[in-house]
Amino acid sequence: MARRAGDGRRRSTIREVADLAGVSVATVSRILTGDYPAAPDTRKRVLRAVEELDYVANAHARALAGTPAESIAIVLNSVISPHYAHVAQGVEAQTAVEGRLCLIGTTGGDPERELAMVKFMRAQHAEAVILVGNVVADGKYVQRMSQYAHALAAIGSRLVLCGRPPLGPDVPAVVVEYDNTGGAFAATSHLLSAGHERILCLGSRPGYTTAEGRVAGYRRALAAYRVPHDPGLEVEGTMEWHEGYRMMKERLDAGPRDFTAVFALNDLIAGGACRALADHGLAVPGDVSMVGYDDLQPSLDLNLTTVHLPHEEIGRTAVRLALEHSTTRGAPPHVVLSTHLVIRDSVRPHIS
Amino acid sequence: MARRAGDGRRRSTIREVADLAGVSVATVSRILTGDYPAAPDTRKRVLRAVEELDYVANAHARALAGTPAESIAIVLNSVISPHYAHVAQGVEAQTAVEGRLCLIGTTGGDPERELAMVKFMRAQHAEAVILVGNVVADGKYVQRMSQYAHALAAIGSRLVLCGRPPLGPDVPAVVVEYDNTGGAFAATSHLLSAGHERILCLGSRPGYTTAEGRVAGYRRALAAYRVPHDPGLEVEGTMEWHEGYRMMKERLDAGPRDFTAVFALNDLIAGGACRALADHGLAVPGDVSMVGYDDLQPSLDLNLTTVHLPHEEIGRTAVRLALEHSTTRGAPPHVVLSTHLVIRDSVRPHIS
DNA sequence: GTGATTTCAGTAACCGTTTCCTGAAACAAT
DNA sequence: ATTGTTTCAGGAAACGGTTACTGAAATCAC
Numbered sequence: 001m002a003r004r005a006g007d008g009r010r011r012s013t014i015r016e017v018a019d020l021a022g023v024s025v026a027t028v029s030r031i032l033t034g035d036y037p038a039a040p041d042t043r044k045r046v047l048r049a050v051e052e053l054d055y056v057a058n059a060h061a062r063a064l065a066g067t068p069a070e071s072i073a074i075v076l077n078s079v080i081s082p083h084y085a086h087v088a089q090g091v092e093a094q095t096a097v098e099g100r101l102c103l104i105g106t107t108g109g110d111p112e113r114e115l116a117m118v119k120f121m122r123a124q125h126a127e128a129v130i131l132v133g134n135v136v137a138d139g140k141y142v143q144r145m146s147q148y149a150h151a152l153a154a155i156g157s158r159l160v161l162c163g164r165p166p167l168g169p170d171v172p173a174v175v176v177e178y179d180n181t182g183g184a185f186a187a188t189s190h191l192l193s194a195g196h197e198r199i200l201c202l203g204s205r206p207g208y209t210t211a212e213g214r215v216a217g218y219r220r221a222l223a224a225y226r227v228p229h230d231p232g233l234e235v236e237g238t239m240e241w242h243e244g245y246r247m248m249k250e251r252l253d254a255g256p257r258d259f260t261a262v263f264a265l266n267d268l269i270a271g272g273a274c275r276a277l278a279d280h281g282l283a284v285p286g287d288v289s290m291v292g293y294d295d296l297q298p299s300l301d302l303n304l305t306t307v308h309l310p311h312e313e314i315g316r317t318a319v320r321l322a323l324e325h326s327t328t329r330g331a332p333p334h335v336v337l338s339t340h341l342v343i344r345d346s347v348r349p350h351i352s
Numbered sequence: 353m354a355r356r357a358g359d360g361r362r363r364s365t366i367r368e369v370a371d372l373a374g375v376s377v378a379t380v381s382r383i384l385t386g387d388y389p390a391a392p393d394t395r396k397r398v399l400r401a402v403e404e405l406d407y408v409a410n411a412h413a414r415a416l417a418g419t420p421a422e423s424i425a426i427v428l429n430s431v432i433s434p435h436y437a438h439v440a441q442g443v444e445a446q447t448a449v450e451g452r453l454c455l456i457g458t459t460g461g462d463p464e465r466e467l468a469m470v471k472f473m474r475a476q477h478a479e480a481v482i483l484v485g486n487v488v489a490d491g492k493y494v495q496r497m498s499q500y501a502h503a504l505a506a507i508g509s510r511l512v513l514c515g516r517p518p519l520g521p522d523v524p525a526v527v528v529e530y531d532n533t534g535g536a537f538a539a540t541s542h543l544l545s546a547g548h549e550r551i552l553c554l555g556s557r558p559g560y561t562t563a564e565g566r567v568a569g570y571r572r573a574l575a576a577y578r579v580p581h582d583p584g585l586e587v588e589g590t591m592e593w594h595e596g597y598r599m600m601k602e603r604l605d606a607g608p609r610d611f612t613a614v615f616a617l618n619d620l621i622a623g624g625a626c627r628a629l630a631d632h633g634l635a636v637p638g639d640v641s642m643v644g645y646d647d648l649q650p651s652l653d654l655n656l657t658t659v660h661l662p663h664e665e666i667g668r669t670a671v672r673l674a675l676e677h678s679t680t681r682g683a684p685p686h687v688v689l690s691t692h693l694v695i696r697d698s699v700r701p702h703i704s
Numbered sequence: 705g706t707g708a709t710t711t712c713a714g715t716a717a718c719c720g721t722t723t724c725c726t727g728a729a730a731c732a733a734t
Numbered sequence: 735a736t737t738g739t740t741t742c743a744g745g746a747a748a749c750g751g752t753t754a755c756t757g758a759a760a761t762c763a764c
Contacts, residue, residue, distance in 0.1 A: 036712090060749090
């Protein structure tokens, strides 16, 4: 009777396979890795031994011996944010397609942990480290990223920035962005063309690149429509449901409503804002029009007109570019993925 | 002037550090890894050299040389499902706390890819492989899992099943479940105690353990309240938004409404069902009462009464148990995490 | 039947660490 | 001054693979 797989106490090595098959380790290795012209009989014996011992080659030993790393690392703030989750999914999918392993790490937005993660991934010899997410792009940030990029480049790996601004011409980092300003311009224009002029902008946050880009689009649209820009309509907050709720609630509690439409910087904010409006007896779109950003789960439940982002495509593109760029010498690619408006039913014309 | 980090073309090795510091590699290794009683001067020179060369030890070589693996693998259907995302977040968080690295892989629900993933993770010497998610638990499944469990156990790793049923007493797998039946019982009871008797159950799916557990709780509650069980009220579908929409739409299109309340097997289904109801001019909770399951994002937007699951806690517990169990010999642990109902505003009393 | 060529498989060096074992100073005790 | 302890650091053998090089047998051309 054949030994049951896994009976052995210890992991089986290539040596044991070789002994069982009656060949040398070199032969086993060659048969398993490449297309080696082995005698049919030998090959059969080796494969049988592998089967018998349930042998799986030690990835560490293999990596040490020269076989390229075959792993891609993704580092993000958090996995539970739907946007990041989609990006992660895209990365994982493409990684699998390319036959690589996907390492994942989260930072909670802490630069300290980000540094630790990059180091960790470097130690793992990841072929690429993909950093995704909104960030404060100050001088210290740029310096830190440049250091990462150079350190990774030095060992033949590379840094990919996903949804973050580029660092400069001489920093070896691939950049995959999406057009925040363009999307926000489209969203705001949609409200403006429906006759709205007092448009509340929820989720502004100076310093954070994503928010800044979207606010810029909002302002540009106002300017294009020659509607005066009232800074009082831009409300600061993070991109979370509860913040959306808070911002809207505080606004409504503070005094008479001075807006007819809302541009939420993402769908979560939109969701929270909708709830706060409902609490005050205001309906969307009956009383207030609303546009969101991201086209994620909440927008289905809310029937929200929103800006669609190619979330998974971003992740896939990041992996693809990183791997392509590893072969071609030259300036690292920088792509900007475009967005488009998805019309549902959260905007009504405003009759002034 | 100090060399800029990353100037070197090749990754620096421990040998280069040793040479630069004027000591042997053994000394560098000892200073870097453990608490070695080195002469203060020596230690300083080594640390300076490390700094200078921006040296990071090769994790593969380190793993080969005996240092334990220090990585935990999580394998799931998809990262974009909010529930899985939360579990993944919990796993990642706990993994980081324990100073380990987190490997991630998705299967898209394909057993073939699951097998490949487990093999992959085994090759990486993951300390534990955490399998999470709903699954068809037939004989073939049990056999496959047993094989995984034994293969992993043989190399000192272990299998953790998360949200999946246990396999049997002699299979070395840690199990972390949550109480599907209990939660569904509570949810359904809530509706029953509000006077509802015709309760639509959306998302049943024979064979799938999670769905089956929840449906079982639904039925048990009906029995407890001595309400006749009408199989026609159980609608089959997967746990997605669009399926929720489809199920409800088809039901409403088919004829007069024959239910007053809905128990959705998860929040996504609830969301889709709400939209379909709204399309037919029916309001929740005005016309129809609804209870969901999961307490994820949609339930905030919908103001949905739902069953709360300790999503992240599940992931954290999985990692904790796996690591604890690695030291203690004995039967692998099996824990069942409990759930509780979160009351919001999607249920109204039914006056018959 | 001999020499040239091809086929297949073994030997051994190497990848970058860790760690056991050993040994040289330095210091303390007699 | 000699011996016995420490204290610190080096040499070298693993760890489990890959691969260049080498060589023996088998095939072929003549």
